[in-house]
Ligand SMILES: Nc1ncnc2c1ncn2[C@@H]1O[C@H](COP(=O)(O)OP(=O)(O)OP(=O)(O)O)[C@@H](O)[C@H]1O
């Protein structure tokens with residue numbers, strides 16, 4: 001589904017990603033963990049080309065997105081993103097947030113898009129908020145709308161960048177529940193997260209990035225119970241002590 | 243001879259002042275209509291990815307903001323026809339001057355409002371597959387427009403007052419009408435006071451209308 005080969009990314013003279021290879025299979029849930037500033041967001045943002053990779057190759061759903069001829073707008077709809085700060089459109093109702101992409105990008109009629117939008121809002125438990133505006137929602141509700149907005153595009157993969165980090169602790173659970181359900185339904189997901197419990201429970205594979213490189217990766221049982229890389233041990237020690 | 247205030251003069255001459263006022267309103271509205279279009283285009287050029295467009299918009303904005311409107315008006319009305327050989331009617335010249343002049347200030351208003359929108363909005367728009375221009379049109383512009391309302395209102399008031407400068411190119415707007423009346427009846431005190439009051443009523447009216455519009459839009463959420 002996603003194949004990253006030897007990805008490098010620099011901001012000016014600062015090299016942030018120093019050669020990453022990653023292969024995500026259809027239906028797989030990959031969690032990315034790592035210290036702040038290690039380049040986790042940058043990897044995700046390269047996958048849907050919010051950032052331009054400096055070098056390397058990224059293939060999403062068979063399309064080489066590093067090829068300048070690729071229609072990036074369609075790729076972005078296939079590998080859509082859920083942001084830490086939600087980034088809902090504040091001037092549109094919840095339902096309109098969810099239908100905009102399907103209508104403008106996928107060419108659905110408004111009626112079709114709204115029908116499916118309502119189903120998706122029901123799925124994330126927010127059907128009754130369809131005609132509210134985002135600022136009338138709690139953080140957890142906003143993030144669930146953002147997930148419905150992503151799902152409405154029928155993407156091949158959803159990229160989550162710390163989807164629960166901006167939430168009050170008591171609101172984290174409702175968002176993780178929705179994500180777990182997606183995982184069970186077979187959605188391909190790449191999730192940057194600090195929620196180790198979620199990674200343990202849901203991930204098929206966990207990846208530890210530090211200093212712009214993948215330091216360790218593996219299935220969660222092994223990854224968490226028997227970390228080999230000393231930096232990972234150090235990192236896990238700090239996170240758990242938290 | 244002691245000065246005597248004669249309010250009756252104003253009543254007598256008021257129909258004439260109203261004709262001047264009509265022209266002031268026409269030029270203000272026409273000028274601002276085209277000024278808004280010009281300013282929006284220049285404002286968008288100012289933040290475009292093309293260096294050429296950015297520079298072009300920059301030259302326009304700096305030139306207009308760096309020269310007096312009086313000079314711009316006289317150059318357009320007296321200067322340009324000498325080079326082009328075509329005379330423009332004063333009203334048309336007036337509308338062009340107001341449009342070009344306000345456009346430069348509106349461009350900065352537009353640019354500032356767009357840049358004040360959280361960059362996450364552009365990223366979210368792009369992430370659902372919208373193109374850059376679709377994101378601008380459906381996501382950024384509607385939010386930016388709301389933020390433009392107060393400074394645009396300010397510019398409306400400035401441009402309305404600036405139309406009085408157009409008397410130097412023979413536009414028979416409100417102030418020039420007042421001047422013509424004074425040339426006949428010598429009641430400068432009453433006539434110019436009346437002219438001033440008419441401007442004041444209009445500017446206060448615009449300010450009030452804008453507050454109402456803002457209030458109305460506040461019902462919709464801001465971020
Ligand atoms: N647009 C940019 N311009 C310059 N430097 C950037 C830019 N984006 C990110 N960086 C730098 O790249 C490095 C990696 O950033 P990135 O956001 O990928 O880290 P992260 O692992 O997601 O961290 P966090 O956990 O804090 O979100 C950081 O040092 C950051 O300062």
Ligand SMILES: [Mg+2]
Nearest residue numbers: 040041042161
């Ligand atoms: Mg990050």
